[in-house]
Amino acid sequence: MKAGSTLEKVLTAGEFAVTAELGPPANANADAIKKKAKHCAGVVDAANVTDNQTAVVRMSSIAASAIAIQSGVEPVAQMVCRDRNRIAMQSDLLGAAALGVKNILCLAGDHQTFGNHPGAKGVYDLDSLQLVSMVKKMRDDKVFLNGEPIKEHEPKFFIGAVENPFADPFEFRVFRLAKKITAGADFIQTQCIFDMPRFERWMKLVVDRGLHEKTYIMGGITPVRSHRALIYMKNNVAGMSIPDELITRMEGAKDPKEEGVKIALETIEQIRNIKGVSGLHLMPIGWESITETILEKAGLLPRPKV
Amino acid sequence: MIVADRKPLDEILESIKDYKKIMLMACGGCVTICFSGGTKAAELLASQIKMAREKDGDPIEIIECTPERQCEFEFIDVYKDKLKDVEAVLSIACGVGVQTMNEHFEDSITLPGLNTKFMGYPVEHALWEERCAGCGDCELQWTGGICPIARCAKKLLNGPCGGSSNGVCEVDKDISCVWQVIYDRLVKLDKLDNLTVVREPKDWRTSTSAGQRKIKFEEAML
Incomplete structure (x- = not known):
């Protein structure tokens, strides 16, 4: 075991792992985390606690992760490169580990110009690959980025990274995934899958290179409640591939919520049958209450005891 | 080359509001090539300033000049005596030009008329893109x-x-x-x-x- 988190145990046991997303509030209300954690407790292996997602100021992902632990949910603390330099990052990694966080997800972060402080200075001292590599170095080599030893109590994280099979250049995405694995990514969560043919093509390249044996790949699933949500994502979120047929299907649905769940379940079924996919990451943006229903219907409950 | 863009006229007018006689110093280097700070840009800016000030009933006198490069002493030294006749200098060179003027002529003040943007190259006529940080x-x-x-x-x-x-x-x-x-x-x-x-x-x-x-x-x- 690298960190001994539940997520790590589930994945190494060969079980199909499930993570969800837990967004901290834009205030100092601990109860908001506890309330959201109720949708996750016992139904997912771990929950991603986002780090100022979409560059909008929210409660610190590490503080919110600590509250999630108190609420019985294992966090995957997200850490973006946008807001901290290597000094702050290492400091926060020590703090997160001390608070009991065992999973970390390393990302570049949504660019600050998209958020609610567009005039902020972006840091980007390290990029996401370099962050992955630094977390691994602290865990495995017991040294800081500068090579100085961490004398004892080195932070031990199960290290995650993200990959977007729907971004360009398509042919290079798998090369970059391989780089992330070399840097130290133990698991990978993907961008939301709506374009199944493209995801399948990407997974084939992953499997052809044997990368699924070097990391655990978790497919991103986003249930939507209306066709408008799909149109919004198609037009406003870079690197999203949303087929028009899907929009038409949602638009024509008598009960769009029910159809949204149905589509999510079909997607889950499809990815479970793709070689090399080890789990799913559920991102029900603004619809966290649907988490349990979807996982129940997908036959993914109860979660394995590891 | 260094690419710069002119500051908004209102901001320039605000920065020179206390002066009745200024020197508007252009630069024959990079900013001439990117149209923001050459002789022609100086002519245009000077007439805009004069018009605005006349409209406000507060006319201003402007002496225009264009050293070959505002960032080198040998090219700016020739204006040393003329500086005594003005209250301030408005520079339409890059930030280096503005600072060269301020450091070299300690007794006078030089204000920026441009926002210095980046080191770039012309992708096509009149379009520059950043290339070096x-x-x-x-x-x-x-x-x-x-x-x-x-x-x-x-x-x-x-x-x-x-x-x-x-x-x-x-x-x-x-x-x-x-x-x-x-x-x-x-x-x-x-x-x-x-x-x-x-x-x-x-x-x-x-x-x-x-x-x-x-x-x-x-x-x-x-």
């Missing part, structure tokens, strides 16, 4: 001669991020994803191996992180 540790040898520091919004050394779509950067549809550009270039040069290496964190001390930078060329010192 002056990071002090050139990476171009492995990127096919294309700079991710100057052109990637996240300064990635191991790009592209997940926001690269159809060759466009997620930050602005008018910006090319430089990592797509680098990828295409290295495919063309058959050097894609350059991108399989994990690039280490950059030492930003060579950039602006370690205070003001200096270069001394010993052989040429007097």
